[in-house]
Amino acid sequence: MFSSKARYGLKAMAVLADRYVEESFISVDDIVATEHAPAKFLESILTQLRKQGLLLSRRGPSGGYRLARSPEEITLAEVVRTLDGAFAPTTCARTRNPICCEGCDDMERCYIRPFMRRVRDEMARVLEGQTLANLADRFHSDSPASDIKL
Amino acid sequence: MFSSKARYGLKAMAVLADRYVEESFISVDDIVATEHAPAKFLESILTQLRKQGLLLSRRGPSGGYRLARSPEEITLAEVVRTLDGAFAPTTCARTRNPICCEGCDDMERCYIRPFMRRVRDEMARVLEGQTLANLADRFHSDSPASDIKL
DNA sequence: TCTATTACCTATAATCCCGCTAGGAAATGG
């Protein structure tokens, strides 16, 4: 299960993608009005996404957040990784800095690692293949929702 | 990330598959000796797997646990579902009894649900396509570990 | 029948981290 953070974050990014206009910022309160979420919590989430470089921000009136890149250039994988960390079901199945699980000493002799890697690979494939533009497009294009590209 | 419960459970099932002989039982202590894990914790995990019908048990000397079906007939999906629940990253993406997330009222207008379903589908595909026999076979067959079938 | 072994059951402790709140400082536009 993804955390609430990832869910709120993804939906907020979808709103920002949906209303994406260069040089235009959208406030936290504005996002909360569209996708109901605890305001202060969402604020901390957006801060995290900004620090990761996925969002830009501006303070003061007519300030807020906007995507650092166009919606087509930001994948769901980037958002989820920023908020929930690596996809791998076990730490030994990560591509970067793999570490044995508690009570395991040898990754090469682990019963489950190759299968955990496979799960990781498939999750990565799906989420890296989809962008924020895909999230937002669903309600605007003529194609039905089931037409998600691989 | 899978829980410790799922990891210990999967590894224990792998041991039971590896040493699978009909009518032969393997004790918790025996499993712990092979795959290091907190004994009492593992005991509760195996109980859960037995209640789900994946394991049989016998008490007393030469008692323990054994698979309720042959290793080829038990998928990784069954084990993980028993210990960690559904695969779906959000409750609205479950196949059985889908429920909106906090702060969401309409599944059909959710930005992320179709994509969460896709993640779920891929995880299910991988884990339903692999059995305990695959876990155990890695160290016995001539084919290298990377030869995991889809 | 006795004893050692083992699963079974209930209760509870420990820890962690997720989900969220509080409150103010700093920028910015009108």
Next chain:
DNA sequence: CCATTTCCTAGCGGGATTATAGGTAATAGA
């Protein structure tokens, strides 16, 4: 100047996860 909005730090409550403890019941073998 003032309202707006992000930025920053700090913290906390509760529920899930990760176990531990200790006794009861079944079973095999001597």
